[in-house]
Amino acid sequence: MVRWQKLFGAAAAALTAMAFGGAAVASPAAAAPESDVTPFVVGGTRAAEGEFPFMVRLSMGCGGALYTTQIVLTAAHCVGRTGANTSITATMGSVDLQSSSRITVRSTYVYRAPGYNGSGKDWALIKLASPVNLPTLKIATTTAYNSGTFTVAGWGANREGGSQQRYLLKAQVPFVSDTSCRQSYPDLIPSEEICAGYPQGGTDTCQGDSGGPMFRRDAANAWIQVGIVSWGNGCARPNYPGVYTEVSTFASQIASAAASL
Structure with a gap:
């Protein structure tokens, strides 16, 4: 794949x-038609000034x-x-x-x-x-926060095939287990990658969001980064969650x- x-x-x-x-x-960009090359947080809302x-x-x-x-x-x-x-x-x-x-x-x-x-x-x-x-933004050093609901944010496209955004968008996506994610992505590297998204799709990061953080609150209610936007099949497609670099591994x-x- x-x-x-x-x-x-x-x-x-x-x-x-x-x-x-x-x-x-x-x-x-080279391997897919333009309709498959998307950027931005899909299904998100505009972030408030100073929120992230x-x-x-x-x-x-x-x-x-x-x-x-x-x-x-x-x-x-x-x-x-x-x-x-x-x-x-x-x-x-x-x-x-x-x-x-x-x-x-x-x-x-x-x-x-x-x-x-x-x-x-x-x-x-x-x-x-x-x-x-x-x-x-501090990063996770253990897997303690590699679960639950995460926040993603970026200036990438707000729909597959869309264009770059002027304003930062944010969204929330739930953790997807390695076992479930490998059903969609057999080449997933569980020791290095973590998945998040909804089974029905609709909310996801997209092209233009690459490299951005996936984060959540820690035990002290501070933001902590658990993932880096990496790859996925299109954007917000059903049964294709987003794949993120597992920060704690590195x-x-x-x-x-x-x-x-």
Whole structure:
């Protein structure tokens, strides 16, 4: 099964080729007609200003979250090789991408998960040129929060085949067990991925939401990130939940990589 990664539009093919050194790799933009290449939170509502201040929009058409005030956690399939990179612009600080109060900062370095080859290990870090004065989103370090109902948010499409959104959308999706998810996705990697969505569909992340966080409240009622938007079959289709990188699996690697940047 082709992994329909939730990267936005035409940028997907170019970034996928760049990520694999120009090799011909099937990507959502290259392998599917436009109707199958969707971006955004489907079935969502507009987020309130300041509701999720850690959310980041990346210029290649992905999302992310502030891991530190100078590092963004996103998906590996959104970026190229590990190394210096000043081509990415991160926009944050407002739900409105056109707001005069938005903050934009260029990247200086990209760290892509070691061993990433398009299947699993879908996480990456982007170092910004300067820190920002915004709250960060802590990540889960155990599987304790890998259940229940999650929140997803992004500027991706609000329907399959739709267009990028100006305003941040949010939605809630329930946990789907590995056993159930593998009925839809036989190539799921349970040790590295977590699924969420409704059996009837209707609510999901979509292309353009790639790299964004899936999060919930922890025991102290603070937001904690448990997933990274990774892939799925279309957007909000019945019996095809969204697939997310299981953050707790890679928490120690993420922390070590961030400390080295």
